[in-house]
Amino acid sequence: MTEHEGTRNAERTRRAVLDAAVEVLAERGTAATVQHIATAAGLSKGGLLHHFPDRDALLYAVAEDHLERFRLRVLNLVDLSENRPGKVLRAYVRALCGSDSSLLAEYGTFSGIWPALEKVPGVQTLSDEDNDSWFTLFEQDGLDPDRILVVRYAAEGLAIAHSYDANVSTRVLERARTVLLGLIDKQAD
Incomplete structure (x- = not known):
């Protein structure tokens, strides 16, 4: 070998x-x-x-792997031809409110196991750093922080709800995606 x-x-x-x-x-x-x-x-x-x-090293690696894989999947959805602010947040919304059932299933699974992972030493810090890096990336893409906050957490909440609430169907996610993408592109008043 x-x-x-x-x-x-x-x-x-x-x-x-x-x-x-x-x-x-x-x-x-x-x-x-x-x-x-x-x-x-x-x-x-x-x-x-x-x-x-040991178990903690394994669970830390699970959390780290999930965060890295999710980031890559979102960044692969960035449309560089969009010549306006919000490219990355639009990709984030497309990832979480899209039709990729494997990504939605993975996101739903992780929302269920995250409470066990966040108890592992270092995982909360890893999660906080990941969260901060997303906000930095969204802000660098030219969006208002308040708009980022609302759209990001709405998309995450819908993706999690999709994993346990039959009323949040793929069709509902598609409708929500349209609304959230519109909020990203809406000009500030």
């Missing part, structure tokens, strides 16, 4: 562990153990601990 293959195998194993951790946390909440996660990932507990030294 080449060094490159070993790296790819380690990356695949790490991805499998992170995905299994999300599944187990969604199912078991704070009762999820390293053994539960290792079993779900098809590893021994020792095999899992080879990649993550």
